[in-house]
Each structure stands twice: as C-alpha cells, then as structure tokens.
Amino acid sequence: MNNTRGEMPFLDHLEELRWRVFKAVGALVAATILGFVLVQRFRVIDLLVEPARPYLPEGRLAYFSPVTPFFFILKLALLAGVIMAFPIVLYQIWAFLSPALDKREKRLIVPALYMGMVLFAGGAMLGYEVALPVSMRFFTGIQTDFLYAVLGADEYLSFAIRLLMGFGIIFELPVVILILSVLGLVTPRFLRTKRRHAIVLSTVAASLLSPGDVITVTVLMMVPLIFLYEFSILLSVLVTRGRNKEDNQIHPDPTPPEGSVEAE
Numbered sequence: 001m002n003n004t005r006g007e008m009p010f011l012d013h014l015e016e017l018r019w020r021v022f023k024a025v026g027a028l029v030a031a032t033i034l035g036f037v038l039v040q041r042f043r044v045i046d047l048l049v050e051p052a053r054p055y056l057p058e059g060r061l062a063y064f065s066p067v068t069p070f071f072f073i074l075k076l077a078l079l080a081g082v083i084m085a086f087p088i089v090l091y092q093i094w095a096f097l098s099p100a101l102d103k104r105e106k107r108l109i110v111p112a113l114y115m116g117m118v119l120f121a122g123g124a125m126l127g128y129e130v131a132l133p134v135s136m137r138f139f140t141g142i143q144t145d146f147l148y149a150v151l152g153a154d155e156y157l158s159f160a161i162r163l164l165m166g167f168g169i170i171f172e173l174p175v176v177i178l179i180l181s182v183l184g185l186v187t188p189r190f191l192r193t194k195r196r197h198a199i200v201l202s203t204v205a206a207s208l209l210s211p212g213d214v215i216t217v218t219v220l221m222m223v224p225l226i227f228l229y230e231f232s233i234l235l236s237v238l239v240t241r242g243r244n245k246e247d248n249q250i251h252p253d254p255t256p257p258e259g260s261v262e263a264e
Contacts, residue, residue: 017096024085028055028082028089029081033081035077048157050153051059064151087117108242124165134220170228173233174231174232177229188233191236202225202229
C-alpha cells in the first residue's frame with residue numbers, strides 16, 4: 001500500500017525539505033539579481049532618500065568609503081530580492097507543511113498568508129509616509145545650535161530599512177494570531193484576558209523595533225499594535241465560531257429535544 005504525502009517516511013521528508021530549501025534559496029538568489037537591475041532602472045534609491053531630502057544640504061547622502069555606493073545598491077537589491085522571492089519561499093513552506101493540515105485549516109491559512117503580505121505592505125507604507133519623516137525631523141532637530149547633520153548613506157539606509165521593516169513586522173500580528181487560532185493554540189477568551197499584557201508587550205516591541213529612542217515613533221508603532229490586537233481577537237472569534245459550527249455538524253448534540261420519545 002502506497003504512503004500518502006502526509007505519511008512519508010522520515011528520510012523522504014528530509015529529502016523533500018532539502019529540495020524545498022534549495023528552491024527557496026534559488027528563488028532568493030534570482031530575485032536578488034533581478035532586484036539589482038530594478039533598483040538601478042527605477043531609481044529606488046531616490047524614493048528611499050526622498051523623506052530625508054529636506055535635511056540634506058545638497059539633496060544627496062554622503063559616503064566615507066569608496067565601496068559604499070556599490071554596497072548601498074547591493075543592500076537594496078538584496079532587500080528587493082527578499083520581497084520578490086517571499087511568495088515563492090512562502091509557497092515552498094506551505095507545500096511542505098500542507099499535507100499535515102486538514103481541509104479546514106488549509107481553507108483558513110491560505111487567505112491568512114495573502115493577508116499577511118497585504119498587511120506587511122501597509123505597515124511599511126505607514127512607516128515610509130509617516131514614521132520616517134517624523135523620525136528625520138526629530139533627529140535632525142536636536143542640538144542644531146552646536147551640531148549639523150551629515151547623513152551617511154550606510155547609516156541612513158540601515159535606519160530607514162529597520163524602521164520600515166519594523167512597521168511591516170508589527171502589522172503581521174493578526175496573521176500570527178489567526179494561524180494560532182486555526183491550530184487551536186489560542187482562544188478569544190485567552191486573548192481577552194491577556195489584553196493588558198499585550199499592551200505592555202506592544203510598548204516593549206515598539207521600543208525595540210523603532211530605530212532610536214524616539215517617543216513619537218514608539219507611539220506610532222504602539223497605537224497600531226493595540227488596534228491590530230483587537231482586530232486579532234475578532235478574527236479569533238470568527239475562527240472559533242466556525243470551528244464550533246463544523247464540530248456541531250459533524251458531531252451533533254446527542255441530547256434528544258425536550259418532549260421527544262427519547263426524552264421520555
């Protein structure tokens with residue numbers, strides 16, 4: 001009798017995992033090469049530098065090493081490659097794990113993964129449009145009587161990417177909780193009882209993910225985290241109700257209705 005994919009021997013699982021990792025890494029390398037071309041062609045650097053341009057004396061970033069311009073582009077190409085390869089990497093992870101999931105879990109987790117991509121993009125956009133300009137205005141406005149800013153390309157790139165990635169990551173909270181709810185690891189009741197803990201953890205996470213000790217940026221992260229947590233509770237409620245409804249259909253209540261022959 002042939003084994004199904006969910007019942008493959010351990011060595012076969014390792015072999016499949018090896019090929020999945022190989023394909024994911026290959027997609028990342030190819031996407032990084034393509035990202036290098038796209039960064040150059042579509043002037044991505046201009047878009048990234050735009051929030052800092054009002055604070056640059058000549059509208060350009062400075063660099064202090066001959067290799068900085070090349071590595072500046074290389075880092076952007078790698079970031080673009082990660083973003084473009086993410087759906088393929090996600091598919092490889094999904095293809096490896098999906099045989100272990102039942103039909104209901106697959107039906108809910110697949111939309112959750114797509115929702116995660118949209119939420120990440122929304123978080124990064126909020127960071128770019130709001131948090132990055134606020135951060136630049138705050139940092140470049142300190143001690144202006146004694147200091148003036150010379151923004152280095154490496155320093156600014158690290159700062160901007162960390163901020164944008166931080167906002168993108170915190171917007172993944174509903175997806176994480178949705179998947180945990182689908183797998184039965186958390187419940188709406190548990191999430192409600194841990195609301196105060198979530199607010200504290202949101203503050204800590206915002207402080208760690210925000211580049212620098214900027215109260216404004218921390219608040220800009222913390223407020224969306226709180227709303228996202230409440231939205232996550234709603235998603236968990238919907239998942240739990242759906243699971244209970246399906247369980248009742250599969251295993252109906254054996255108690256006979258009041259007044260029936262069985263009850264008498």
